[in-house]
Amino acid sequence: MRREIYEQTAAAIAEFCETAKLKAGSIVVVGCSTSEVTGCRIGTNASPDVAGEILQALLDYTKPRGLVLAVQCCEHLNRAIIIERKAVPFAEFVNVVPQPKAGGSLATQAYAAFDEPVALEEIRADAGLDIGFTLIGMHLKQVAVPLRLNNNRIGEAMVLAARTRPKFIGGARAVYDENLL
Numbered sequence: 001m002r003r004e005i006y007e008q009t010a011a012a013i014a015e016f017c018e019t020a021k022l023k024a025g026s027i028v029v030v031g032c033s034t035s036e037v038t039g040c041r042i043g044t045n046a047s048p049d050v051a052g053e054i055l056q057a058l059l060d061y062t063k064p065r066g067l068v069l070a071v072q073c074c075e076h077l078n079r080a081i082i083i084e085r086k087a088v089p090f091a092e093f094v095n096v097v098p099q100p101k102a103g104g105s106l107a108t109q110a111y112a113a114f115d116e117p118v119a120l121e122e123i124r125a126d127a128g129l130d131i132g133f134t135l136i137g138m139h140l141k142q143v144a145v146p147l148r149l150n151n152n153r154i155g156e157a158m159v160l161a162a163r164t165r166p167k168f169i170g171g172a173r174a175v176y177d178e179n180l181l
Helices: 002-020 048-065 105-113
Strands: 027-032 068-072 081-084 117-120 127-131 144-147 157-164
Touching: 002 048, 002 127, 002 144, 002 157, 027 048, 027 105, 048 068, 048 105, 068 105, 081 105, 105 117
Parallel strands: 027 068, 027 127
Antiparallel strands: 068 081, 081 117, 127 157, 144 157
């Protein structure tokens, strides 16, 4: 099952990033319920092993492409974000170390795997993956655009995706940059 989880995650993150047209430096927020991935109700069956497979697939795709991975904690840590310090050098950090039952398994694995992890209360990401109904929307920039993925399951969990775009301003006479859509 672990190899299948890795492969499903790898397929989802690749399709997602290509569909969203993410460029190096883009922040990708990922929320994940390993309970949902294993077919259980969210918050009932934390699985560090499953989280490890998911995190490895995410890192294997994002790191070589210069994408910034931000991992959302669970509701017990108010959905805080775990991210590399170098990605947010001027942010105000909070003091918390996620655990499988207080932060979630994926955030716990990210905290252990990142070179210099920090926790933030919030971020405004360019795009996001929601694995198992973890409600990542609060960490996306204001205009989120849903993406329909073919690779929309990891284990038993549904995968939802969104990218963001700049707001349109200026009214009827405004001209917009098609490359930002």
